[in-house]
Amino acid sequence: MLPSEWQIGCERSGLGEDMKNLRCEYDQNGYVIAREAIDAVLAEETVQHVHWLIERNPGVRPERLHHHLLARDPFMHRLVGDERLVDIAEQFLGPDVAMFAAHYIAKPPGDGQAVQWHQDGSYWPLEPMEVTTLWVAGTPSTVENGCMRVLPGTHNKHLLKRRDLIDLDQEKYVLGVGIHPDQIDDSDAVDLELNAGDVSIHNPNIIHGSNANTSDQWRVGLTLRYIPTSTWVNREDHENILVRGKASPDVANVYAGRPQYVPGETMPFSGCEVWNQ
Numbered sequence: 001m002l003p004s005e006w007q008i009g010c011e012r013s014g015l016g017e018d019m020k021n022l023r024c025e026y027d028q029n030g031y032v033i034a035r036e037a038i039d040a041v042l043a044e045e046t047v048q049h050v051h052w053l054i055e056r057n058p059g060v061r062p063e064r065l066h067h068h069l070l071a072r073d074p075f076m077h078r079l080v081g082d083e084r085l086v087d088i089a090e091q092f093l094g095p096d097v098a099m100f101a102a103h104y105i106a107k108p109p110g111d112g113q114a115v116q117w118h119q120d121g122s123y124w125p126l127e128p129m130e131v132t133t134l135w136v137a138g139t140p141s142t143v144e145n146g147c148m149r150v151l152p153g154t155h156n157k158h159l160l161k162r163r164d165l166i167d168l169d170q171e172k173y174v175l176g177v178g179i180h181p182d183q184i185d186d187s188d189a190v191d192l193e194l195n196a197g198d199v200s201i202h203n204p205n206i207i208h209g210s211n212a213n214t215s216d217q218w219r220v221g222l223t224l225r226y227i228p229t230s231t232w233v234n235r236e237d238h239e240n241i242l243v244r245g246k247a248s249p250d251v252a253n254v255y256a257g258r259p260q261y262v263p264g265e266t267m268p269f270s271g272c273e274v275w276n277q
């Protein structure tokens, strides 16, 4: 049975059955896949963006292109505010939506790092923990190149705290901490194989991770963490991006201003001229 509040939102949005099904599956399993959520041109631009960022940030591994490199980037603002992505986020979070953290996890061929099993909420300074991740596939994401894997239904487990997690070798793993392998039964793990332009959506409590990329193909994924503006990001001077509706006057979040596309300084992208004023 769907929450009535959500049903009303669904009817009002006019998005109908597809969105209703997304929400049902997400509530049941802790994740869901939206196929062809964005078009091929935009997906390809995320791949170009990764290579553009790598060139300008030598020494940063491509799995670690974090929010601070993206929060004032015009292409990132264009992407996270894309109506198709925000329509999805709105179904989970309501009408006032922001994006609090973006992170490209781009795994290069041959030595792309693994992500140890974890729950996202263990790391985040969110009060309350109302948040949904949209994981955007820039390239195909497959078993061979280290697609994301989930343990369905584990979104119903409580969130482990930092002290419950183990430290990891950062030469091998993207994240510095994760759940001890002895605490994981991965016999029911599901591989989220995606085509470029597909998006998977997951709950902050679900246990998930990914294997190393041992293939000869890049795997480019972009994690976008959307929150309702009523959620407080308890981290000083952290810049969020408001994507729909209004900021809450009672919540002390900081929002990045609209960045400008500057030829030669920021990456060109389809429609960038609109960001030139």
Ligand SMILES: O=C(O)CCC(=O)C(=O)O
Binding pocket: 105, 115, 120, 133, 135, 146, 147, 148, 208, 209, 210, 221, 223
């Ligand atoms: O991209 C991956 O392989 C893992 C993604 C992940 O851990 C996340 O979205 O929290």
